């Protein structure tokens with residue numbers, strides 16, 4: 001989306017990418033709300049490993065130096081894949097910490 005707005009290079013991508021594939025954070029009453037809402041899909045559809053693979057491929061094509069992920073909206077499985085498959089340095093954001101690149 002940023003590439004549509006500007007031809008400037010993208011040095012970093014940061015924030016929540018919303019990939020609760022195998023689980024969600026803050027589950028209540030046995031319901032994994034994050035896997036149902038907030039994925040960009042209809043509630044009866046789930047975000048998949050293929051969706052994550054497409055995003056990883058797009059990020060790798062964009063080739064930012066760093067990717068900063070929020071941990072609140074992504075499962076450990078997706079974090080593991082991102083850290084393993086992204087060519088960029090990947091850090092999980094922590095409240096109160098300062099990041100630079």
Ligand SMILES: [Fe+2]
Pocket residue numbers: 016017018070072073
């Ligand atoms: Fe989020």
